[in-house]
Amino acid sequence: MVPLIHRTMADTDLDFTTGESGASAxxxxxxxxxxxxxxxxxxxxxxxxxxxxxxxxxxxxxxxxxxxxxxxxxxxxxxxxxxxxxxxxxxHIKRNEFQLLNITDGFMSLMGDNGDVREDLRVPDSDLGKEIEQKFAASEDILVSVLSAMGEECAVAIKQMTGGK
The missing domain is CATH 2.30.30.30 (SH3 type barrels.)
Structure with missing residues (x-):
């Protein structure tokens, strides 16, 4: 007689740490x-x-x-x-705005509305990237618009921060 293996949610070898919702892109x-x-x-x-x-x-x-x-x-x-x-x-396309804090080794430090900082987004290799670097070098406060879709993200626009924040 072979014992049946029954899996439950309490099994220790199942990994739920990814946090993926399973929603389609x-x-x-x-x-x-x-x-x-x-x-x-x-x-x-x-x-x-x-x-x-x-x-x-x-x-x-x-x-x-x-x-x-x-x-x-x-x-x-x-x-x-x-x-x-x-x-x-x-x-599914999501657009978020982040405040540019710093640029290090071609990556931007960006702060969201909730105060979380992310440093995983590269400065784009385009005229927009050059403009971001110029405004950062001039110590201007700018917001970077980031588009995300299908597991990819990219900075697509910038705008001057207004004094209301």
């Missing part, structure tokens, strides 16, 4: 419901839709939606075509 949405300036996943990348056109229903029955999107992190252009009745993934 995307939600499905019908192609015909997508709009210009909205977001969609094209070729596995989160993109902002910059062009969209719908072709007429052909003899096989489906209107086609042609989309051009710009990757929100790399600014690379992607194109895709999808029947209007099919679903496409739409990324």
């Amino acid at each position: 995307t939600i499905p949405m019908q192609c015909s419901a997508l709009r210009k300036n909205g977001y969609v996943v094209l070729k596995g990348r989160p993109c902002k839709i910059v062009e969209m056109s719908t072709s007429k229903t052909g003899k096989h029955g489906h209107a086609k939606v042609n989309m051009v999107g710009i990757d929100i992190f790399t600014n690379k252009k992607y194109e895709d075509m999808c029947p209007s009745t099919h679903n496409m993934d739409v990324p």
Whole structure:
């Protein structure tokens, strides 16, 4: 007789320390419901839709939606075509603002509204990154807008801090 192994929540070899909610990074949405300036996943990348056109229903029955999107992190252009009745993934996009505290070895020290400091975000390799470094060198107080989607994060904009905070 072989004993049955029964697992319970109290088992010590299960690891719940990751804190992952299990929520999906995307939600499905019908192609015909997508709009210009909205977001969609094209070729596995989160993109902002910059062009969209719908072709007429052909003899096989489906209107086609042609989309051009710009990757929100790399600014690379992607194109895709999808029947209007099919679903496409739409990324969950979160935008947070952080106060820039310091820049060390190409990484920014950022403080959130709750006072937590994070130092894991790189200064972008772009004109925005140069502007962030110039304003930091000039001791200006700036807020950095950070976009996060599908497990990636990137600084996308900055603005001058106002005296109300």
